[in-house]
Amino acid sequence: MELAGRRLDYRLRRSARRTLALRVDHRGVQVSAPQRLPEAEIEAFLLANHGWLERKLGDLRSAASVAAFEAVDGALFPLEGRPARLVVVPGRRRACWSVGEDGVEELWLGDGVDTRAALLRALKARATERFTPRLAEYCARLGRAPVPLRLTSARTRWGSCSTRSGIRLHWRLIHVAPALADYVIAHEVAHLAEMNHSPRFWQIVEALYPNWREARRALAEVARTLPAIDARDTLAPEDM
CATH class of the missing domain: 3.30.2010.10 (Metalloproteases ("zincins"), catalytic domain)
Structure with missing residues (x-):
């Protein structure tokens, strides 16, 4: 979907759950949703959590740029x-x-x-x-x-x-x-x-x-x- 002018790729997982849930990890963005919830409501949920998503995706980019620790004398x-x-x-x-x-x-x-x-x-x-x-x-x-x-x-x-x-x-x-x-x-x-x-x-x-x-x-x-x-x-x- 388009989110704040950017393309957002996410994985959608439907189940017997009653509420929406959002997760960001090394695999990207995942939304867990009830079986029959309309996609429009899912996208509205993502839009409502835009600030949190931006922060978590920024954390992912920062973590990816951290250099590996060099276990050497004096480190x-x-x-x-x-x-x-x-x-x-x-x-x-x-x-x-x-x-x-x-x-x-x-x-x-x-x-x-x-x-x-x-x-x-x-x-x-x-x-x-x-x-x-x-x-x-x-x-x-x-x-x-x-x-x-x-x-x-x-x-x-x-x-x-x-x-x-x-x-x-x-x-x-x-x-x-x-x-x-x-x-x-x-x-x-x-x-x-x-x-x-x-x-x-x-x-x-x-x-x-x-x-x-x-x-x-x-x-x-x-x-x-x-x-x-x-x-x-x-x-x-x-x-x-």
Whole structure:
């Protein structure tokens, strides 16, 4: 269709659902619609969400232009909202976190390993270490027992929640400031009470994390700047 003077290609998926839904990911724009909804109403829905579409498509273009991270000695990468440094040490066998003379946190790796893979393992281990107690804290605030935590590499989500398997958090949240990671944790914990995005759900989020609106905006901004350490990290997860 033509949208604001531009051609917009989108995939249309019809099902027994009752409402319209819009998604933008590495495959492009997808609209999910009820079986018999007229195309005119679908296009009106796209027009009404033109601003959101432009922003998400811009994010796609920005993510595609991010250069692959070079895992070399001295390379800087974000860690919990601050810059950290990769240090390659000849003969070292195990990864080790340290602090440099300039106060910058460092990850020491040996020169005989796949530095990118070793960096990825270290970041995921750090994410599990940091997020597990935060998840337990927010579960307690909701009056729930802690649920299992798993890490994910999903392309389009910062996290997900299942009443059976627990909560999944994107490992790349270890890049962002703890306050922003906490917002995602609070968001997913709120789903333990409301498995939807109803007004009641957002009331729970606000009770758990009052500044969620500011955190949501900040997370969307910082997501565009994250390095592509994993070869699959071609996109930033979408807003929550």
